[in-house]
Amino acid sequence: MPRKRNAHRSPDLPTLADVARLAGVSEITASRVVRDRGPIADSTRTRVLTAIAELGYIPNRAAGSLASAGSTLMSVLLPSLSNIVFPDVLRGIHSALTHTAYQPVIGVTDYDPLIEERILLSFLAWQPAAVILAGLHHTPTARRHLEHGRFRVAELMDIDGDPVDIAVGMSHRQAGYETGRHLVQRGYRRFGYAGHSVATDDRASARYEGLCTSLREAGLSLIAEHRQPGPSSTKAGRESLEILLGAEPSLDVVVFPNDDMAMGGIFHCMHSGIAVREKLGIFGFNGLDIGQAMPMPLSTILSRRFLIGLTAAEKLIESRERPQEKTIINTGFDIIEGATA
Amino acid sequence: MPRKRNAHRSPDLPTLADVARLAGVSEITASRVVRDRGPIADSTRTRVLTAIAELGYIPNRAAGSLASAGSTLMSVLLPSLSNIVFPDVLRGIHSALTHTAYQPVIGVTDYDPLIEERILLSFLAWQPAAVILAGLHHTPTARRHLEHGRFRVAELMDIDGDPVDIAVGMSHRQAGYETGRHLVQRGYRRFGYAGHSVATDDRASARYEGLCTSLREAGLSLIAEHRQPGPSSTKAGRESLEILLGAEPSLDVVVFPNDDMAMGGIFHCMHSGIAVREKLGIFGFNGLDIGQAMPMPLSTILSRRFLIGLTAAEKLIESRERPQEKTIINTGFDIIEGATA
DNA sequence: TTATTTTATGACAGCGCTACCATAAAACGC
DNA sequence: GCGTTTTATGGTAGCGCTGTCATAAAATAA
Known part of the structure; x- marks a missing residue:
């Protein structure tokens, strides 16, 4: 019946x-x-x-998708939304998709490759046209699906590695390296590092390693470092610097994994009457607007988050077919001299 | 064949x-x-x-969706991603959906009801299980689809109005009103307002009106106001305050539409040697972490963005059927006294 | 003119899954 | 022990759309 x-x-x-x-x-x-x-x-x-x-x-897109074995969905897997960095990337993606039929479906991985894998598989059930992820490091299962799937793949933020299809970002290792060179050249010698404990933030780790390398080449090294438990935040930066200076007051410059934490460092200095730059240099990463709006603009490195998202999404929709050649797009970075280091 | x-x-x-x-x-x-x-x-x-x-x-979710006339997608329409407020809401939503089958599809409306309508219609093609929007103001077409659709609807941030199904948020009018009362009680009399030009930010407008009402009741009024062209940002706040004080130097307190801009105001004061609170009170809105991490914590109102997103998503997945009764959930707000006003 | 290509439209099956109904076997009630 | 409920499983049609192939009419070429 x-x-x-x-x-x-x-x-x-x-x-x-x-x-x-x-x-x-x-x-x-x-x-x-x-x-x-x-x-x-x-x-x-x-x-x-x-x-x-x-x-x-x-x-009815479900019917269309079923009949044509493809959708106009773009899966976006981001490590976090707490930091403005990934919303910025997302804005870029969104901007590229605005007048297209593509729609972003987003997932948040909390910097955990296993969560990334789980969300990826659930997204693949929608037969997305493309997948965007952060970083080049995924679980073997995830990597396998990414390689064999009938969709385009973009890996964002980092370009130090072998992408599946397209990589858009910058070399974080090099950014860390240039940070060290820049600060050494400005006369700083007694380096500290005030980070956070999310060890799976591959980009922060790469910058850290780049920094250590350039210090080593200059015959220097990190004199002290501290990682505040929990995720990155302004408060964590403030607390981290306080603890770091408590343990090692002789530092003349402290590098932070990002601007949020560096802002916290500056707030600690303001609170404790430490003359920023003269007594203690502060260096961040990202080049957030708020840091540049300060009376004493933050010394940092400008990463191009919006551009990364925009470029990746534009590249992805250029062609449905994955080309033979892998594409690596370096959006680069700029040192912002600022007034804090 | x-x-x-x-x-x-x-x-x-x-x-x-x-x-x-x-x-x-x-x-x-x-x-x-x-x-x-x-x-x-x-x-x-x-x-x-x-x-x-x-x-x-x-x-294959497309096939499943087609056969069952429903999906596990949740459409999320946000006005913007530039300000951390909406990523915070999104985090809350995501948090509620983490261990469910639901997946958020997001769209950005740029505070434009027509764009909201366009994106909404394209999202409805996926037969979403629920739709989340910001605010209670939509185009007639959008409203009609929201009312007649076979999905749950949550309207976030504001609760001053008649929701389609569920509203989760706070009264922005009241928040503005309480801001005025609080500042009058603290002795401020010469009020200024330093805003931005995005007139379609209904919540900011509601707070502005609430502020004006409470000032009027106290026999006061805004002595001067300035709206910086373009969207809200720390830089815009700094510039806006500078222009405002240029036109009317006698102000003893300035209210900003949000913390980002208020931080800019503080930076202007730092730069120009204006003693914050003693010479000029600064008041924001949102209660962002960064404002509270400052040596002089920002006086502001705490909005519960994460909670709003979380609560809305939890409510939405409680039942597939829209109940007879509309639900309005007031997540409230708190005045953070801070040290700047 | 006639042959060929281009333009415009339609018939139809099937994409992969689930709602609906049916059924058989097992458990239960008294 | 016999009817009734519960548990476990299957057959089948169809969700709404689009890929494939076919075809007729119009435009173009020879």
């Missing part, structure tokens, strides 16, 4: 068949108008569009 | 039929195991799960 049409649906939403009937054309022709595919006579198009407007027709 | 199975697909992904065949059960039984529905014998479940693992089966 056939199930009553739309038996479990209410109210009865108009379908493409309703549109076709009203416009006096076949379903497939109506479909072509909706998708703007193939040759359609102007008069036909008009009739169909009128019918669509009249019925308030909304296409 | 029948189309070759999976003709336009490569490689051939395993389907539920493959799983069922390998496990020696019917498709529907395999489907029940995947979805954890109905009574299944333990031995059967095990066989099916083994088959799933062996084949690396990933369910």
